[in-house]
Amino acid sequence: xxxxxxxxxxxxxxxxxxxxxxxxxxxxxxxxxxxxxxxxxxxxxxxxxxxxxxxxxxxxxxxxxxxxxxxxxxxxxxxxxxxxxxxxxxxxxxxxxxxxxxxxxxxxxxxxxxxxxxxxxxxxxxxxxxxxxxxxxxxxxxxxxxxxxxxxxxxxxxxxxxxxxxxxxxxxxxxxxxxxxxxxxxxxxxxxxxxxxxxxxxx
Numbered sequence: 001x002x003x004x005x006x007x008x009x010x011x012x013x014x015x016x017x018x019x020x021x022x023x024x025x026x027x028x029x030x031x032x033x034x035x036x037x038x039x040x041x042x043x044x045x046x047x048x049x050x051x052x053x054x055x056x057x058x059x060x061x062x063x064x065x066x067x068x069x070x071x072x073x074x075x076x077x078x079x080x081x082x083x084x085x086x087x088x089x090x091x092x093x094x095x096x097x098x099x100x101x102x103x104x105x106x107x108x109x110x111x112x113x114x115x116x117x118x119x120x121x122x123x124x125x126x127x128x129x130x131x132x133x134x135x136x137x138x139x140x141x142x143x144x145x146x147x148x149x150x151x152x153x154x155x156x157x158x159x160x161x162x163x164x165x166x167x168x169x170x171x172x173x174x175x176x177x178x179x180x181x182x183x184x185x186x187x188x189x190x191x192x193x194x195x196x197x198x199x200x201x202x203x
Contacts, residue, residue, distance in 0.1 A: 011029070011032075011075045012071060012075075013025075014026075014028055014029050015029070015066065015069065015071070015075070018063075018066060019066060019067055026063060030059055033076070033079055034055065034059075036076065036079070036080065036083075037055050037058055037059065037079065037080075037083045038051055038052065038055045040080060040083040040084055040087060041054040041055045041058065041083070041087055043087075044087040044088075044090065044091055045090075045140070045141070047140055049140065049177075050140040050141065050142055050143075053140075053142045053170075053174070054086075054087065054090060054142065056170070057086070057090075057165075057166065058082070058083050058086050058087075060165070060166070061082075061086060061165070062079065062082055062083075065082070090141075093145075131186060131189045131190070131193070132186075134185070134189055135182055135185035135186045135189055136148070136182070138181075138185045139178055139181055139182060139185070140181075142174055143174050143177055143178035143181060144178065145164070145174075146160065146164075146171060146174035146175045146178050147174075147175060147178035147179060147182060149163065149164075150175050151175075151179070157171055157172060157175075160175075
């Protein structure tokens with residue numbers, strides 16, 4: 001059999017095995033097509049870590065809908081089409097979430113994860129609101145969503161996993177990464193605030 005005809009036969013065989021419960025077949029599909037899906041995700045989010053998370057989400061959804069793939073079609077074309085549609089859905093979700101944050105965030109509902117809360121607490125309420133918005137806005141959307149669902153809306157890990165259709169371990173990882181990044185952003189913004197020359201303050 002000519003080498004160029006092997007991929008089509010191979011992917012058809014892999015899909016059949018995967019649908020019959022062969023986990024190794026699915027892992028091989030992921031390995032063969034990871035880079036293509038990642039490239040699609042990266043074009044939408046432009047951040048490596050976020051693109052990796054999005055790629056994982058895409059493959060999870062593809063796995064769940066693999067039985068809907070028409071074998072007469074080109075698998076790669078179908079894969080890229082599904083990936084693009086999911087990325088568009090992700091973009092719309094992030095945009096809607098950002099609009100909600102800008103409209104509804106209450107600084108009293110979010111305790112900043114910082115090693116120096118006393119300095120943060122000394123800021124005026126107006127400054128805290130602005131700082132939180134800026135810090136949250138700098139988080140990757142996937143991390144921001146996880147942090148907001150857990151620390152603002154107080155969803156349980158399982159509820160978040162169900163809502164985002166992700167494994168609970170992935171949810172916990174995103175929350176931890178999000179809190180760490182939020183703390184770093186708040187600390188950086190607080191330092192910038194302290195560096196602003198103070199006028200009208202008597203010695």
